[in-house]
Amino acid sequence: MTPSKPIGDILLDVRDLSVEFAGPQGAIRVIDKLSFDLRAGETLCIAGESGSGKSVTALSLMGLLPKPGGRIAGGSAQFLGRDLFKLDEAAMSALRGNEISMIFQEPMTSLNPVISIGTQLTEGLVRHLGLSQKDAQKRALEALEAVRMSEPQRRLKQYPHELSGGMRQRVMIAMAMAAKPKILIADEPTTALDVTIQAQILELMATLQRETGTAIIMITHDMGVVAELADRVVVMKKGEAVERGETAAIFAHQTHPYTKALLAAVPSFNQGAAAPKAPDVASAKPIIEVKDLIVRFDVKGGLLQRVQQRVHAVEKVSFDLKPGETLALVGESGCGKSTTGKALMHLVPSSGAIHIEGEAEGKKSTAELKAIRRRVQMIFQDPLASLDPRMNVGDLVMEPLVIHNIGTTASRREKAAELFRRVGLTPEQMARFPHEFSGGQRQRICIARALALNPKAIVADECVSALDVSIQAQILELMTELQDELGVAYLFISHDMAVVERISHRVAVMQLGQIVEMGPTRAVLGNPQHAYTKKLLSAVPIPDPARRHSEEWQRDRKRIEGEVPSPFRPVDYTPDYVTFRDLGGGHLVAA
Known part of the structure; x- marks a missing residue:
């Protein structure tokens, strides 16, 4: 049995948080009167799809909203008697990485490309904990070992570009955990990780809680992760909390249609029983x-x-x-x-x-x-990185036809329009650029491009x-x-x-x-x-x-x-x- 962990007093109390971003037609409210609390030693999961406001909530608490453009439009966040939204930059800087740490979703943009992993791990320990360089190096090595990094001593001397995406995410987790903060905000920390590493990271977070009483705010769209780690859940949709409660209660009885749809979409693992029926290809020649x-x-x-x-x-x-x-x-x-x-x-x-x-x-x-x-064509992991930001998506889908000199300009455009319809988009969207689409839409565009040559x-x-x-x-x-x-x-x-x-x-x-x-x-x-x-x-x-x-x-x-x-x-x-x-x-x- 998992040892029960002590849940303490309220550590963070967020009330009526509202966040706005500047838009061409005026302010756009992306979070509307969000309230929740977090207790010492507790894991609170904020769940929802892209665009629901999960990450903006985390950035608000860390004082990291993009400026100019983003602002706290109302509400409070009481942390140990202080309202985070009223602290100046110097006070917030003292809190960040020390009492409140954050693991960001995209590690490559969060790590400095010109500074070694070891230096990035130790600088926060020296600054916030007052450790000597030697002790900070030792703590940094222990942190890398804790997140199951292969050859940790070698990694301290390497730079972010020399590590895989999963390794970079483990470095971010090690940095956030090294100072043993009171609150750890984890924004999709296991999305890029393998299931074995993910399971170990979740277990590591749970161990850290039991040892130090650290409270965790886990931001995720993976309901399997929610089930494994969360004590309570807040489900967000379009900037609002549509459902909240104990994890077991939310999974057993959802009251909001959105929560029901979110859980229904989770691919369940049935030990192979749900695998599709194999096509009859015994006599077919391999491609x-x-x-x-x-x-x-x-x-x-x-x-x-x-x-x-x-x-x-x-x-x-x-x-x-x-x-x-x-x-x-x-x-x-x-x-x-x-x-x-x-x-x-x-x-x-x-x-x-x-x-x-x-x-x-x-x-x-x-x-x-x-x-x-x-x-043979390929669909890559990151659709935004594999689409040229300077070309509209219609030209991107037609590009393979141009490279292989297939058809006329008119026939290529007709083919691209047909592919857009086939992947659930409209020909009218062909004039837009990659940044104007959601992640799922961009992946559909990559599928359309892969199909252009009839592979x-x-x-x-x-x-x-x-x-x-x-x-x-x-x-x-x-x-x-x-x-x-x-x-x-x-x-x-x-x-x-x-x-x-x-x-x-x-x-x-x-x-x-x-x-x-x-x-x-x-x-x-x-x-x-x-x-x-x-x-x-x-x-x-x-x-x-x-x-x-x-x-x-x-x-x-x-x-x-x-x-x-x-x-x-x-x-x-x-x-x-x-x-x-x-x-x-x-x-x-x-x-």
């Missing part, structure tokens, strides 16, 4: 055949910039993908799943054999390779991980409809097992660059045979608050403990390649 794919990166250093280490990103990976089929590649950050997808698109150098509809990609002219690659296969790299659950459900439904209609195949790269179960026909589990288990979704998720697969499934957040008090939950948490292995190897390292046992029905597991 993609991959044999012994290897991707390695040299790490240079020293005065002469010699190769000192090598990252073994992908090691002898083999699979095929048939028409109308979805194969999911799953695993933790650094396992090689995204690198595998990029290798198919020739975005990273690789060795091994890749055949597209029987044609090998090697030893071809540029024109021949261009023709082959038309058959036989699409590589979807974490294409729904950053979206709200309701938008996520719409995108997955759209992808399924397009697959049924067009027969397109998907290589679906994800760390979200509930999403994988919902869309994939087969699953390949990757660990340290190699596939360790592969087979039909129902078999792999319903009857996992490899220890690593069991570990991944144990970490899936289940939207059931009662589960966190069960012995099964405690057993699962023990299973996901341990250090993330490093992919860095000596130059002369020779990998041990896995051999498979065939369990029947296409279910293979590393021996």
Whole structure:
């Protein structure tokens, strides 16, 4: 059983918070008379979709509303006898990072790109806690170890651009937790993390609470995270609190239609039972055949910039993908799943054999390779980063047709209009720019662009991980409809097992660059045979608050403990390649 944690007196009391932003036609109210309180040792989750006002609430409490433009239009926030909204900048600066810390959603924009990770971790400890540089370095190292960072000593000397997105988010969490604040505001802190890391971070936050009495305001759209961590929930919609209460009560009996819709959209994990029926492709020829794919990166250093280490990103990976089929590649950050997808698109150098509809990609002219690659397109994780902000979205969708010299200007525009309609947008929106759309709409635009060349296969790299659950459900439904209609195949790269179960026909589990288990979704998720697969499934957040008090939950948490292995190897390292046992029905597991 999880030890019960003491809930103390009210630490923060927010009353009638109203926030306005300046607009062309005057002030726009984005939060309207929001009230809630937070007790010492308590976790309060503020849940809702993008645009509901969750993050603006957090920025208001930290005194970080964008200026000019954003302002507190009314209300109060009493923290230990002080109204946060009436403190001057010097007083707020003393509070931030010391008594109240915040973990931001986008770590790359929150970390200084020209300062090392170690310096960024220690500067707050020296300033707020008065630690010596040596003690601050020791505390920073402990903080990185606590968030399960591989090679923490090495990370202290690195810069943000040298770390993956998941690693950068762990650095942000370590920075916020290092000073052991009274209140920790976490704005979507686990969105970019793998399920195992997410589970450990949530457990870490719970441990911090038990040890220090820190109160947590968790801002999230993931109701599985709410169920695992929250004592109470405030559900927000368009700047207003539409429902609030104890977590168990909210999950058992929702009174507001919005809360019901939010919970209904959560993809539940059913151990593979909810997997879609596999298409009959036994006699079909594969669109993609991959044999012994290897991707390695040299790490240079020293005065002469010699190769000192090598990252073994992908090691002898083999699979095929048939028409109308979805194969999911799953695993933790650094396992090689995204690198595998990029290798198919020739975005990273690789060795091994890749055949597209029987044609090998090697030893071809540029024109021949261009023709082959038309058959495989890619949807990236961050739609805003993959759309040129200077081009309108209509031109962006037409761009592949221009590159491959297909059709006339009129026929391209007609094709783009048809694609916009197909993905649930309107041709009238083609003149707009990427920043004028929501995250879900931008991802639809990326799907439309991927479909422009009528590809036989699409590589979807974490294409729904950053979206709200309701938008996520719409995108997955759209992808399924397009697959049924067009027969397109998907290589679906994800760390979200509930999403994988919902869309994939087969699953390949990757660990340290190699596939360790592969087979039909129902078999792999319903009857996992490899220890690593069991570990991944144990970490899936289940939207059931009662589960966190069960012995099964405690057993699962023990299973996901341990250090993330490093992919860095000596130059002369020779990998041990896995051999498979065939369990029947296409279910293979590393021996």
